[in-house]
Amino acid sequence: MDPSILRELSKLDPAVPFRSSTDHLHHTWAKTFFSRPELYIRPQTIPEIQQLVTLARRCRRRIVTVGSGHSPSDLTCTSSWLVNLDDFNRIISVDPSTGSVTVEAGIRLHDLGTQLEKHGLTLENLGSIDSQSIAGVIATGTHGSSLRHGLVSECIDSLGLVLANGQLVRCSPTNNPDLFRAGLVSLGALGIVVEVTFKATQTFNIAWRQERYSLPRVLDEWSTGLWTSHEFVRVWWMPYEKAAIVWRADKTDLPLRPPPTSFYGDALGYHIYHNLLALSSYVPRILPWVEWFVFGMQYGFRAGSTITEAVEPAREGLLMNCLYSQFVNEWALPLEKGPEAIGRLSAWLNGDTATARIPFSPKGLYVHCPVEVRVSDTSLNAKPRPFLDPTCPDGPTLYLNATLYRPYLRDPPCKERYYEAFEWLMREMGAKPHWAKNFNTLSPQELGAAYGSNMESWMKVRSQVDVDGMFVGEWHRRNLPLELGQGSETPDGEKLPLLERERERRKADISGVGDGVEWVGDRRWQVQAQAQQHPLAALDMEKTVYPLPPDHSPSTATSEESFDLLAKGEASILLPDGPGV
Ligand SMILES: Cc1cc2nc3c(=O)[nH]c(=O)nc-3n(C[C@H](O)[C@H](O)[C@H](O)COP(=O)(O)OP(=O)(O)OC[C@H]3O[C@@H](n4cnc5c(N)ncnc54)[C@H](O)[C@@H]3O)c2cc1C
Numbered sequence: 290m291d292p293s294i295l296r297e298l299s300k301l302d303p304a305v306p307f308r309s310s311t312d313h314l315h316h317t318w319a320k321t322f323f324s325r326p327e328l329y330i331r332p333q334t335i336p337e338i339q340q341l342v343t344l345a346r347r348c349r350r351r352i353v354t355v356g357s358g359h360s361p362s363d364l365t366c367t368s369s370w371l372v373n374l375d376d377f378n379r380i381i382s383v384d385p386s387t388g389s390v391t392v393e394a395g396i397r398l399h400d401l402g403t404q405l406e407k408h409g410l411t412l413e414n415l416g417s418i419d420s421q422s423i424a425g426v427i428a429t430g431t432h433g434s435s436l437r438h439g440l441v442s443e444c445i446d447s448l449g450l451v452l453a454n455g456q457l458v459r460c461s462p463t464n465n466p467d468l469f470r471a472g473l474v475s476l477g478a479l480g481i482v483v484e485v486t487f488k489a490t491q492t493f494n495i496a497w498r499q500e501r502y503s504l505p506r507v508l509d510e511w512s513t514g515l516w517t518s519h520e521f522v523r524v525w526w527m528p529y530e531k532a533a534i535v536w537r538a539d540k541t542d543l544p545l546r547p548p549p550t551s552f553y554g555d556a557l558g559y560h561i562y563h564n565l566l567a568l569s570s571y572v573p574r575i576l577p578w579v580e581w582f583v584f585g586m587q588y589g590f591r592a593g594s595t596i597t598e599a600v601e602p603a604r605e606g607l608l609m610n611c612l613y614s615q616f617v618n619e620w621a622l623p624l625e626k627g628p629e630a631i632g633r634l635s636a637w638l639n640g641d642t643a644t645a646r647i648p649f650s651p652k653g654l655y656v657h658c659p660v661e662v663r664v665s666d667t668s669l670n671a672k673p674r675p676f677l678d679p680t681c682p683d684g685p686t687l688y689l690n691a692t693l694y695r696p697y698l699r700d701p702p703c704k705e706r707y708y709e710a711f712e713w714l715m716r717e718m719g720a721k722p723h724w725a726k727n728f729n730t731l732s733p734q735e736l737g738a739a740y741g742s743n744m745e746s747w748m749k750v751r752s753q754v755d756v757d758g759m760f761v762g763e764w765h766r767r768n769l770p771l772e773l774g775q776g777s778e779t780p781d782g783e784k785l786p787l788l789e790r791e792r793e794r795r796k797a798d799i800s801g802v803g804d805g806v807e808w809v810g811d812r813r814w815q816v817q818a819q820a821q822q823h824p825l826a827a828l829d830m831e832k833t834v835y836p837l838p839p840d841h842s843p844s845t846a847t848s849e850e851s852f853d854l855l856a857k858g859e860a861s862i863l864l865p866d867g868p869g870v
């Protein structure tokens with residue numbers, strides 16, 4: 290470990306462990322991105338989390354908090370400090386009579402589900418998987434598919450965050466409401482979320498049924514019951530077959546009935562499909578045939594030919610088999626625009642450019658299926674919305690998710706053109722990208738404009754709670770209209786001196802990772818350490834002004850008070866260093 294870190298650590302409370310390692314190789318679930326953090330830190334208590342933030346502040350390091358690494362983009366990549374709360378994952382309290390549950394923020398949804406079940410409780414809505422941490426699910430606006438539910442985070446009642454000044458702040462719709470709205474989709478950029486209180490619901494089973502529809506039938510029924518006939522509905526669209534699998538579920542009292550085995554749910558089908566996808570990277574024109582064969586084997590070759598049904602506990606039945614490493618590019622748009630969006634994309638993929646009106650050539654391009662078609666309705670929720678909620682505030686939302694598998698971790702050749710065209714269409718339709726996924730063509734200014742005053746409010750809270758940019762990196766710089774500044778506040782003239790820039794991304798030199806990319810940050814603290822020899826470096830780490838109520842020492846200030854002062858712009862005293870000094 291860098292001796293300067295050890296030196297600063299020695300000034301902190303020796304009774305508080307600093308659980309870090311130096312040889313961690315981070316990667317996303319899909320093994321699309323890799324990075325080698327300087328330190329990988331797994332705290333177990335709030336004092337440990339506060340101490341590591343204090344240490345990072347003194348050592349001028351950026352912090353990234355990672356959950357289960359299921360966000361497909363480079364959002365969680367860093368060469369600085371990577372904090373993981375897998376060991377900070379207990380249930381703090383459960384009230385079965387009200388369903389109110391408070392947990393440590395590192396808990397994974399799967400463990401949460403198992404533990405809640407003992408109290409007769411469950412989450413009322415889930416996405417396709419339950420491997421994520423609860424903090425990660427909240428941070429990117431994870432959703433399932435139901436017009437009777439909004440984002441999975443809709444059930445959140447309050448959050449506790451450790452901010453860049455080391456303080457624990459709690460927020461809810463009534464306590465620091467702006468911090469709450471910013472924290473509901475935080476993109477990891479506000480601080481470390483340590484505590485989550487949410488409303489669970491009584492455990493329930495679902496009866497689900499899936500069947501093959503023709504695409505014209507899906508579009509015909511779009512506004513007449515497709516999405517409203519059942520509580521949970523999702524559609525997998527097969528573009529070349531011009532067909533879709535419609536999956537629907539409702540709560541039920543029927544006895545449990547496990548799903549039948551499926552073609553690619555079994556080892557043989559799984560490997561056949563994987564190898565066909567691999568072959569298609571060399572011979573892309575087989576993809577329409579692969580779609581016909583694999584989805585025919587899986588779901589039946591004709592509309593209505595095979596209907597699959599099961600009754601399962603919701604926390605299992607709502608999930609699905611996500612198969613292989615993949616790119617996913619998903620956008621949220623008003624539900625009523627679905628038929629036009631799907632119609633035009635379908636036309637483009639099938640070579641009808643006049644109907645598609647998409648200014649990219651589809652010639653020779655073949656893509657994977659499915660395009661996932663899902664819905665939510667966040668307009669039904671009376672609670673404050675996340676500032677960065679991509680869904681429609683005044684009606685139902687459609688999500689279109691263009692999936693591209695990476696057989697044997699190799700990128701498919703169609704990716705660039707498909708996603709360019711898909712994103713072009715999504716932008717033309719006024720859609721907003723899912724924060725966690727692989728979007729590429731929006732500038733920070735465009736994203737800022739799409740969110741308008743909500744982006745401004747989020748940015749305002751962010752800059753108040755993290756003055757130096759301890760929690761932001763290149764992903765945020767690339768996508769958000771951050772106040773970067775051109776001034777002379779720091780030796781290198783930026784307002785966010787801890788923001789981690791990308792130095793390079795290169796083919797990961799790690800065996801067996803296919804086309805995985807290694808993300809390398811700028812390790813700017815090394816540059817800054819040199820700059821400290823320079824007179825301009827006088828404005829070093831102690832320059833940062835953090836708000837504390839005048840009558841409080843840092844250890845006794847309540848977080849709510851300090852955040853309120855900060856929000857009112859009344860607080861401006863130097864923060865003496867954290868605990869143990
Ligand atoms: C196979 C698969 C299926 C998926 N299915 C769905 C789906 O159905 N619906 C959907 O909407 N999305 C889906 N996703 C996306 C996934 O739900 C999100 O990417 C989610 O954010 C992942 O959670 P995580 O714990 O892995 O967080 P990470 O990916 O590790 O982190 C995500 C963000 O959360 C921040 N973060 C994590 N923990 C904390 C913390 N304690 N404090 C502050 N910030 C924190 C990180 O800094 C980062 O900005 C899927 C992804 C995969 C790979």
Ligand SMILES: O=C1O[C@H](CO)C(O)=C1O
Pocket residue numbers: 416417610611612615617661690692
């Ligand atoms: O990101 C996602 O991956 C799966 C699809 O395999 C899913 O539903 C997402 O959302």
